[in-house]
Amino acid sequence: MPSIDLILTLDYIGTMVFAISGTLTAAQKRLDIFGAIFIGFVTAIGGGTVRDVMLGNLPVSWIQSYDYFFVIMAGVLITVVFKKLVLKLRNTLFLFDTIGIGVFTVIGLEKALAFGISAPIAVIMGLSSAVVGGIIRDTLTNEVPLIFHKEIYATACITGAVVYLVLYNLQVPSVICESITVITIIGIRLWAVRYNITMPHISLGDK
Numbered sequence: 001m002p003s004i005d006l007i008l009t010l011d012y013i014g015t016m017v018f019a020i021s022g023t024l025t026a027a028q029k030r031l032d033i034f035g036a037i038f039i040g041f042v043t044a045i046g047g048g049t050v051r052d053v054m055l056g057n058l059p060v061s062w063i064q065s066y067d068y069f070f071v072i073m074a075g076v077l078i079t080v081v082f083k084k085l086v087l088k089l090r091n092t093l094f095l096f097d098t099i100g101i102g103v104f105t106v107i108g109l110e111k112a113l114a115f116g117i118s119a120p121i122a123v124i125m126g127l128s129s130a131v132v133g134g135i136i137r138d139t140l141t142n143e144v145p146l147i148f149h150k151e152i153y154a155t156a157c158i159t160g161a162v163v164y165l166v167l168y169n170l171q172v173p174s175v176i177c178e179s180i181t182v183i184t185i186i187g188i189r190l191w192a193v194r195y196n197i198t199m200p201h202i203s204l205g206d207k
Contacts, residue, residue, distance in 0.1 A: 006175060010182070011107055012071050014100035019044040019075030020086065021097055022137045027083060029141045039137055040076040044068075046133030051108050051125050055115050094193075095186075101130040102185035105157045106178050109164055123161040130157045152192035152199060160185035 022043025026036035045062045052060035062068035079086050086093065108129025112122035131147045131154055138145040147154045164181040191197065 007103070007107060007110070007178060010099070010103040012067065013096070014103040015044045015068060015071050016075040017093065017096040017100045018133055019072040020079050020093065021134070023076045023079035024083075024086065024093075025137055025141050025143075027079070031141075033080070036080065037073075037076050039140060040079070041072055042140065043133045043137040044072045044075070046136040047104055047108070047129040047131060048133075050132045051111065051129045054128070055111060055117070055125065057111065057115070095190075098186050098189040099182065101153070101157055101189075102160060102182035104129040105160055105185060106164065106181050109161050109181075110178075113168070119165050123158060123165070126161045126164075127154060127157045130154075152188060152197055155199065156185045156188035156192070159188055 019040040022040040023036045025043075026039040029035075031039065045060075045068065048062060049060050052058065105126040107126075109122050109126035111129075112125035113119075117125065131145075135145040135147060160181045163184045164177050167177040167180060
């Protein structure tokens with residue numbers, strides 16, 4: 001069984017970080033406060049909502065508890081009130097964002113496995129949890145979603161999910177599976193950014 005306390009704590013952290021990410025994007029696009037709150041919310045809960053709907057886990061997780069609402073609102077308010085400070089912490093936010101996708105990958109994967117979903121589809125559920133919120137954020141703010149760039153992003157989540165499944169099938173304790181998976185995803189993301197490692201892009205050639 002998943003280590004509930006660890007995952008729940010990391011889930012809240014990931015949710016707040018994604019809310020901050022969404023609010024920052026809204027600020028850069030000069031949206032009003034309602035727009036900032038809306039983008040912050042969809043970034044934070046978009047992936048989990050899509051995952052829960054596809055799994056039939058209804059009502060979706062964030063509807064069942066006030067906690068997520070307060071965590072997201074805290075992220076939005078922190079960004080609005082301390083915007084200059086938050087902007088100075090971009091590198092830190094990048095790290096937290098990377099932690100967020102690692103945590104959400106694990107949460108989505110474990111939820112799918114708990115529903116008896118096959119391993120390949122469980123990996124997709126983990127990936128959806130991690131990246132769909134960002135896709136919605138970028139689409140609504142007229143940006144090409146990060147997952148579709150050459151940057152190593154989704155690949156890190158998929159690799160981490162595969163590592164989790166290998167450890168899970170070897171009956172490694174859940175807390176170790178979760179920790180190693182998150183560390184793997186963080187490590188791949190940091191390594192790719194540090195050395196400018198990218199995925200090859202599709203080209204139709206010169207016109």
